[in-house]
Amino acid sequence: MRFDRENGVVTSKYTVIAGGVGAARFLRGLAAAVDPSSITAVVNTGDDGWINGLWVSPDLDTVTYTVSGAIDTERGWGLGDESWRVMESVGRYASVRPDGSSAANTWFNLGDRDLATHLYRTARLREGASLSAITDEIRRAWELSLRIVPMCDQPVATLVDIVDTDGTERRVSFQEYFVQRRHGVPVRDVHFDGAADAIPTFLPDIDSADAVVIAPSNPIVSIGPIRALAGVDAALSARRNSVVAISPIIAGAALKGPADRMLIELGHEASVVGVARLYAPICSTLVIDQRDTDSVARVEAEGLRCVVADTIMSSLDVARALALTTISAVA
Amino acid sequence: MRFDRENGVVTSKYTVIAGGVGAARFLRGLAAAVDPSSITAVVNTGDDGWINGLWVSPDLDTVTYTVSGAIDTERGWGLGDESWRVMESVGRYASVRPDGSSAANTWFNLGDRDLATHLYRTARLREGASLSAITDEIRRAWELSLRIVPMCDQPVATLVDIVDTDGTERRVSFQEYFVQRRHGVPVRDVHFDGAADAIPTFLPDIDSADAVVIAPSNPIVSIGPIRALAGVDAALSARRNSVVAISPIIAGAALKGPADRMLIELGHEASVVGVARLYAPICSTLVIDQRDTDSVARVEAEGLRCVVADTIMSSLDVARALALTTISAVA
Numbered sequence: 001m002r003f004d005r006e007n008g009v010v011t012s013k014y015t016v017i018a019g020g021v022g023a024a025r026f027l028r029g030l031a032a033a034v035d036p037s038s039i040t041a042v043v044n045t046g047d048d049g050w051i052n053g054l055w056v057s058p059d060l061d062t063v064t065y066t067v068s069g070a071i072d073t074e075r076g077w078g079l080g081d082e083s084w085r086v087m088e089s090v091g092r093y094a095s096v097r098p099d100g101s102s103a104a105n106t107w108f109n110l111g112d113r114d115l116a117t118h119l120y121r122t123a124r125l126r127e128g129a130s131l132s133a134i135t136d137e138i139r140r141a142w143e144l145s146l147r148i149v150p151m152c153d154q155p156v157a158t159l160v161d162i163v164d165t166d167g168t169e170r171r172v173s174f175q176e177y178f179v180q181r182r183h184g185v186p187v188r189d190v191h192f193d194g195a196a197d198a199i200p201t202f203l204p205d206i207d208s209a210d211a212v213v214i215a216p217s218n219p220i221v222s223i224g225p226i227r228a229l230a231g232v233d234a235a236l237s238a239r240r241n242s243v244v245a246i247s248p249i250i251a252g253a254a255l256k257g258p259a260d261r262m263l264i265e266l267g268h269e270a271s272v273v274g275v276a277r278l279y280a281p282i283c284s285t286l287v288i289d290q291r292d293t294d295s296v297a298r299v300e301a302e303g304l305r306c307v308v309a310d311t312i313m314s315s316l317d318v319a320r321a322l323a324l325t326t327i328s329a330v331a
Numbered sequence: 332m333r334f335d336r337e338n339g340v341v342t343s344k345y346t347v348i349a350g351g352v353g354a355a356r357f358l359r360g361l362a363a364a365v366d367p368s369s370i371t372a373v374v375n376t377g378d379d380g381w382i383n384g385l386w387v388s389p390d391l392d393t394v395t396y397t398v399s400g401a402i403d404t405e406r407g408w409g410l411g412d413e414s415w416r417v418m419e420s421v422g423r424y425a426s427v428r429p430d431g432s433s434a435a436n437t438w439f440n441l442g443d444r445d446l447a448t449h450l451y452r453t454a455r456l457r458e459g460a461s462l463s464a465i466t467d468e469i470r471r472a473w474e475l476s477l478r479i480v481p482m483c484d485q486p487v488a489t490l491v492d493i494v495d496t497d498g499t500e501r502r503v504s505f506q507e508y509f510v511q512r513r514h515g516v517p518v519r520d521v522h523f524d525g526a527a528d529a530i531p532t533f534l535p536d537i538d539s540a541d542a543v544v545i546a547p548s549n550p551i552v553s554i555g556p557i558r559a560l561a562g563v564d565a566a567l568s569a570r571r572n573s574v575v576a577i578s579p580i581i582a583g584a585a586l587k588g589p590a591d592r593m594l595i596e597l598g599h600e601a602s603v604v605g606v607a608r609l610y611a612p613i614c615s616t617l618v619i620d621q622r623d624t625d626s627v628a629r630v631e632a633e634g635l636r637c638v639v640a641d642t643i644m645s646s647l648d649v650a651r652a653l654a655l656t657t658i659s660a661v662a
Contacts, residue, residue, distance in 0.1 A: 053453030054384060085414050089447035096468040104451050112443050116420030120435050122384030137427040 014327060015040045015202070015209035019222025020047075020059040021076050021256055022248055022313075023215030024066030026326075027146065029319025030213075031067055034327070036145035040209070042202045044217070045131065045150045046158035046192055046225030047174045051108045052090060054118040055125055058175075059222070060135055060150060061117055068142045076256065082111035107180045132201060149205075151226045152198040158221055161189040174221060183258035187265045190220055195228035206235040211327045214245035216311060218259040219278045220266060227282070236282035244285040244330045246311055246322070247275045251291045255312065271295065276302040285329045287311060287322070305329070345658060346371045346533070346540035350553025351378075351390040352407050352587055353579055353644075354546030355397030357657075358477065360650025361544075362398055365658070367476035371540070373533045375548070376462065376481045377489035377523055377556030378505045382439045383421060385449040386456055389506075390553070391466055391481060392448055399473045407587065413442035438511045463532060480536075482557045483529040489552055492520040505552060514589035518596045521551055526559035537566040542658045545576035547642060549590040550609045551597060558613070567613035575616040575661045577642055577653070578603045582622045586643065602626065607633040616660045618642065618653070636660070 014034065016027055018041050027041050041063055048057045058077070065071040065079055072080045093104035110118060117138060124134045130153040139148045158174040162185045169188065177183060206212055217223055227233050236243050252271050254260045260270040268274045272288040276299045279286065286304045288295065289311040299306040307329045313319040345365065347358055349372050358372050372394055379388045389408070396402040396410055403411045424435035441449060448469060455465045461484040470479045489505040494517045502522075508514060537543055548554055558564050567574050583602050585591045591601040599605045603619040607630045610617065617635045619626060620642040630637040638660045644650040 050454070050457060052450040053455075053457055054450070083414070083416050083443075085416060085443035086446045086450070089444040090450060092447060092472045093451040093469070096472045104447075104454070112414075112416035113420040115417045115446070116423060116435075119383040119385065119417070119421060120424040123381070123435070124384075126381060126384055138424070141423045141427045 011035060011038050012210040012327075012331070013038050013040070013205075013208055014211050014213065015042060015205045016213045016215055017217075017223060017226055018043045018059065018063060018215045019217025020044070020062040021066075022246075023059075023217045023222070024063045024071070025313040025319050026213070026215045026246065026323060027063060028067045028069075029313060029316060029321070030323035030327070031144075031146050032316060032320045033323045037147075039146040040202065040205045041146060041148045042151055042205065042226060043135075043148060044222045044225050045152065046156050046195075046221065047178070048155065049157065049173055049175060051110065051118075051175070052105050054110070054115075054122045056108070056110070056118050057121065057131070057135075057150070060138075060148065061114070063148055064117075064138060064142055064144065067144055067146065070142070078109075078111045079113045082113055084109065085112050086110065086115055108175060149202055151202070152200055152229060154194060154198040156195050156198050156225055156228075157193040158225055159191040159193050160187055160221075161191070162187055178258075183261075187258075187262050190224065190262075190266070192225045192228040195225060196230070198229055200226075200229040200232050203231055203235045206232075206239055209239070209242065211330045212236065212239060212243045213326055214243065214279060214283060216246040216248040218248060218254070218257060218262070219275060220259070220262050233282055240282060241284045242330050243283040244287060244307075244326055245275070245279045245283045246287040246326060247272045247289065247292070249275050250289040250311060273298045273302065276304050276306075280304055287326050287329065342366060342369050343541040343658075343662070344369050344371070344536075344539055345542050345544065346373060346536040347544045347546055348548075348554060348557055349374045349390065349394060349546045350548025351375075351393040352397075353577075354390070354548045354553070355394045355402070356644040356650050357544070357546045357577065357654060358394060359398045359400075360644060360647060360652070361654035361658070362475075362477050363647060363651045364654045368478075370477040371533065371536045372477060372479045373482055373536065373557060374466075374479060375553045375556050376483065377487050377526075377552065378509070379486065380488065380504055380506060382441065382449075382506070383436045385441070385446075385453045387439070387441070387449050388452065388462070388466075388481070391469075391479065392445070394479055395448075395469060395473055395475065398475055398477065401473070409440075409442045410444045413444050415440065416443050417441065417446055439506060480533055482533070483531055483560060485525060485529040487526045487529050487556055487559075488524040489556055490522040490524050491518055491552075492522070493518055509589075514592075518589075518593050521555065521593075521597070523556045523559040526556060527561070529560055531557075531560040531563050534562055534566045537563075537570055540570070540573065542661045543567065543570055543574045544657055545574065545610060545614060547577040547579040549579060549585070549588060549593070550606060551590070551593050564613055571613060572615045573661050574614045575618060575638075575657055576606070576610045576614045577618040577657060578606045578620065578623070580606050581620040581642060604629045604633065607635050607637075611635055618657050618660065 160177040263270040309325045491508040594601040627637045640656045
């Protein structure tokens with residue numbers, strides 16, 4: 001809660017723990033529901049990495065592009081009105097490295113318009129700027145009022161132990177699992193490389209927020225890296241009464257991505273109850289979809305209050321309504 | 332000279348000291364005149380640098396694209412059938428850096444198709460590959476048989492002391508002079524930063540060549556950086572009888588670029604005679620254009636043999652004829 005002495009206005013503060021698509025849609029709804037400058041989006045950077053010589057931060061960009069209304073809504077990632085001239089040309093360099101492996105990444109598509117963002121971020125990283133500072137510059141370039149902060153300025157890599165298509169167990173980067181293998185292989189374990197040494201910059205934003213929202217993102221690989229940073233779970237549990245999560249699992253399935261399979265493969269339940277168990281230590285309230293109404297009692301048995309809402313953000317109106325329901329639940 | 336024991340064939344070897352456009356056209360002609368695998372192009376990298384987070388090697392790419400026939404002949408640089416979607420989008424990030432300066436470089440145009448080359452080179456540099464190895468991979472991607480070698484694997488930066496548009500003397504990178512200021516400001520001096528510590532990789536190619544050609548490139552900022560490397564002038568003068576240069580100055584003017592003005596500003600003569608004086612210690616023969624026939628005696632007075640030819644490579648046929656004339660002059 002902030003009191004503006006000059007105008008005598010009391011403003012609430014909202015901190016949103018965010019992954020990619022689902023979180024971005026929620027943030028767009030929240031920015032339409034409340035003063036955008038009262039929102040801080042803390043975004044997963046475990047999916048970040050070097051692609052074709054550029055540092056790519058998929059979740060940060062999905063949030064920026066979605067809140068701007070510039071995202072390609074059909075594809076779900078990248079910019080609308082996009083072209084692919086650069087990627088088409090990268091193919092020439094796919095197999096010229098002596099060992100036959102490919103420095104030219106031809107499976108992670110970067111659109112021509114989108115590439116400008118990666119070029120800018122990479123150029124600024126080379127200059128020694130922090131990812132936080134760069135992210136704020138990109139936010140201003142898109143004329144957004146909400147704050148967008150990477151979960152940390154140090155590189156953290158989400159690594160996935162998979163059983164590969166050839167039957168071999170392999171540890172691969174998140175993008176090698178998610179994009180290159182289209183998350184079509186079993187997952188044995190997940191690691192957040194570098195998380196122990198990374199410093200979360202947003203702990204004050206948890207302490208001072210009127211409501212902390214855990215967005216409807218993959219609990220393991222989107223929210224997981226943020227929770228893996230030192231002090232985050234402690235900060236959240238200290239504010240547990242003000243922390244509300246939205247279940248990314250609806251009627252036992254993820255709307256998008258592998259969250260449902262991944263939960264099962266890692267020994268959890270792919271249901272709102274499974275989500276409730278994962279979040280119970282840090283979160284007092286879970287928003288579940290209306291299709292899961294019959295699970296309310298089981299969620300509450302895990303020690304969380306349960307709120308039922310339409311969580312399928314098929315329009316900005318639904319997202320705004322969900323945002324209002326969510327923050328009201330802990331306000 | 333190489334003797335192929337199996338086929339009993341004697342092959343000559345040609346080493347070409349090369350800058351950008353003029354050298355690239357000459358190399359295309361030479362590759363049409365002799366077995367391309369007998370050619371080694373040693374290319375200036377003093378113009379290289381970081382542009383929008385990518386390592387750009389303009390002369391290397393001009394050589395590769397030109398010999399491939401993929402260059403945009405009207406523009407004189409970059410690829411044909413090009414588009415500019417990425418650069419159009421980079422503009423968004425032009426002025427969001429806190430100090431107002433621009434990490435987003437909006438004045439050095441990189442086409443969408445061309446960007447694939449810079450992405451590949453940058454990705455491989457990040458992996459620790461040498462510029463020589465990467466250049467060879469790019470050559471193979473373009474299916475060229477001639478060898479293309481950067482003058483060295485260490486970064487060397489051509490710096491230009493200019494009198495800027497505001498009257499201030501400034502030291503700027505070559506591209507800030509050449510592209511950003513369209514070489515429209517006076518030059519006071521030129522430096523090759525890092526040249527003293529760089530190791531030329533091509534000295535054996537000077538020693539073993541049947542003919543060493545100094546291509547029609549800017550003697551100061553294209554051939555100059557190569558000559559600034561330790562041992563290069565000594566290696567060339569040891570082979571002086573086999574070294575032939577083509578004058579980039581025709582009737583007192585450069586076909587392209589600022590070579591004529593730069594020669595005058597740095598105290599030289601903007602003529603074939605001025606070129607002859609610069610090359611006399613390392614070069615026995617100078618090829619001059621037919622428009623400079625009346626300068627033959629003055630060139631020979633500088634101690635060089637003088638050969639007259641059509642040096643304006645307006646077609647592949649002219650370039651091939653010039654190449655044959657040039658190598659014949661010292662064979």
